[in-house]
Amino acid sequence: MADTTQQVAIVGCGIIGRTHADTIAERPDATVTALVDSDPAAREALAARLKEAGQPEPTQYDDLSAALGGGQVSLVAICTPSGTHAALAEQALDAKKHVVIEKPLDVELTRARRLGAAATRAANHGVISSVISQHRFDAGSAQVKQAIDAGRFGQLTSATASVAWWRSDEYYASAGWRGTWEQDGGGALMNQGVHTVDLLLWFMGRPVSIYAQAIRAAHHAIQVEDTVVATLTFENGSIATLHATTAAFPGGRTRVSVHGTEGGAEVEDDLLARFNADGQKDDQSIDAGPPGGHKAQYDDIFAAIANNEQPGITVNHAIDALATVRAVYIASTLQRPVKFVDVLEGRYDDIDVSRGIGLPPS
Known part of the structure; x- marks a missing residue:
């Protein structure tokens, strides 16, 4: 053999x-x-x-x-x-x-x-x-995906995704590429939040339009954002909010919640925290197992x-996640909603998204 x-x-x-x-x-x-x-x-x-x-x-x-x-x-x-x-x-x-x-x-x-x-x-x-x-291979996330595909949550209506982390100035200074557009490609969303973006797309499907605001709230020595909030609409008619920050001292949690007419679920720090399905009001959470990791x-x-x-x-799955992150930056730059397919197909490739990272009000 x-x-x-x-x-x-x-x-x-x-x-x-x-x-x-x-x-x-x-x-x-x-x-x-x-x-x-x-x-x-x-x-x-x-x-x-x-x-x-x-x-x-x-x-x-x-x-x-x-x-x-x-x-x-x-x-x-x-x-x-x-x-x-x-x-x-x-x-x-x-x-x-x-x-x-x-x-x-x-x-x-x-x-x-x-x-x-x-x-x-x-x-x-x-x-x-x-x-x-x-994180698609985490047992809790897999259970949520299986329930969605089986229609156990009914019609999906909305979702929330949040990455509330802390990164110090020393973290960004520890390597020359961190916090740069050329090599990091973005900040809290591109680097820390892209896994959560991927899960959101896995659960909810392909986005249709995206609107966003990205700022440097705490780390002014970097080029990219440390805080971003976006709203997304999806092909299935649902909507979602997406939040990512590295300016949440001392560091919070990562959550993805999915809501539907017959149930929903929440994954928190890679573990299944809540699970309701088939129109049952009681939490049906089970021990779905630990995260799968690499x-x-x-x-x-x-x-x-x-x-x-x-x-x-x-690679095509990852292209969708990258296009979603890029669409968030473009929407923040243009200060208007953008269509996901336009970003995916390159109609905004010439946009300088570094102009779209604002500072918080003084």
Whole structure:
């Protein structure tokens, strides 16, 4: 029987690269064979971490081209700053390597669309690509989605999604790309809130129109927003509010609530906090289990590779989430609602969204 062990290159050896490396190190069907980072110290630190976990020593490279040319790579995990994701992923796909991209897909829709086309071409040759949105694999979120699909909440009417976190000035100063448009692509919504945006779309469907206001409420040294509120309408006729902030000291909770004519549910900090369905007034919450994390999504990705099928989360899913975030920034900039499809299809690509981040009233 052929060896099906995936040989993984981790591209970007910082905080999130360590998460991917730890997840891979726990799998019997994968080995980290390559570490890619322009910072030798970051590579060495991650190599030492893998050695402590009992893993064989990976080869270290300065750039992805060298790693792809060196062989011993079948899957590439992109863990670099957000603005570099799409270009690196496309490079890996062109080399016929499976790709896992840390959220968000990228910060520019033009690059994301190009990657979407590359991912479709690669899929025709059995090459899998996926974007990390691990909260779709949380047991509580999965139960909510199953209830929605089965019609157990009746007609969906509304939803609320909130990410109320705190990030210090030191956090933003800790890396030159943080809080910049070029590499971070946005602030509280793009970086911290994109997972919640993804869940909102998973539950409610594709948006129709979006209106928003984004501000820098507390962190004036950054380029991007630290607080944003938006309203969205969806194709199913429902509406939602979306809120994200990194200016909520000392840090609050993440919540997604879904409401319908026969029930609803609330997921709080990745756990199912309330569940009513089938017209029953009493809370029917059960122990849905802990969050799935990166492990659960990697399980899905590896199953897709083994079965030559699409993973649960594709590049196109991530494009929708990125387009939603972009639509929020555009709506804040133009100070009027924008249509989601116009953003998705590039009609607002020339808008400078950095003009849309206001300051709170003095």
